Amino acid sequence: MQKILFIALLVCFFSKTTIGQDAEARLKEKGIVLTAPGKPVANYVNAVRVGNLLFLAGKGPTKPDGSNITGKVGKDLTIEQGYEAARLTAMNHLAVLKAELGSLNKVKRIVKVLGMVNCTDDFKDQPKVVNGYSDLMVEIFGDKGKHARSAVGMYALPLNIAVEVEVIVEIED
DSSP: OHHHHHHHHHHHHHIIIIITTOHHHHHHHTTOOOOOOOOOSSSOOSEEEETTEEEEEEEOOBOTTSOBOBSOBTTTBOHHHHHHHHHHHHHHHHHHHHHHHSOGGGEEEEEEEEEEEEBOTTOOOHHHHHHHHHHHHHHHHGGGGOOEEEEEEESOOGGGBSEEEEEEEEEOO
């Protein structure tokens, strides 16, 4: 009986620590195909590693065809469209992480997110928009995807993109 209980505990442990924490598998389960990360549009790089932290440059909602989701949330875009723009931005950051690390399974924790929303001056729901980014990080990384965050409104963003997000990620040594 003790042997059966021990085996059951091992199965439970390994299913939660390996299968349950496999970011690459979660990405496939969701049918998300990452495109090559976009090249920086100015004099900067996509990511800088300092110790076991990876600082990712701001990314926006660039579609696979190279076009961007543009406009102001609250005028040109709804909260739901802004949410989808933030989710697409998260996919673009996942592509950078995969390119930098080789595998998303090397992510130890999403630490800090700064979400900037291109919005009208009276728009007050920036957190609902940036949830598109945060929700995808938790879907892919589980508890490791839960992070500290700021969601702020901006008068304008480069190329009139709807959202821009910066992120700090802790990675395996």
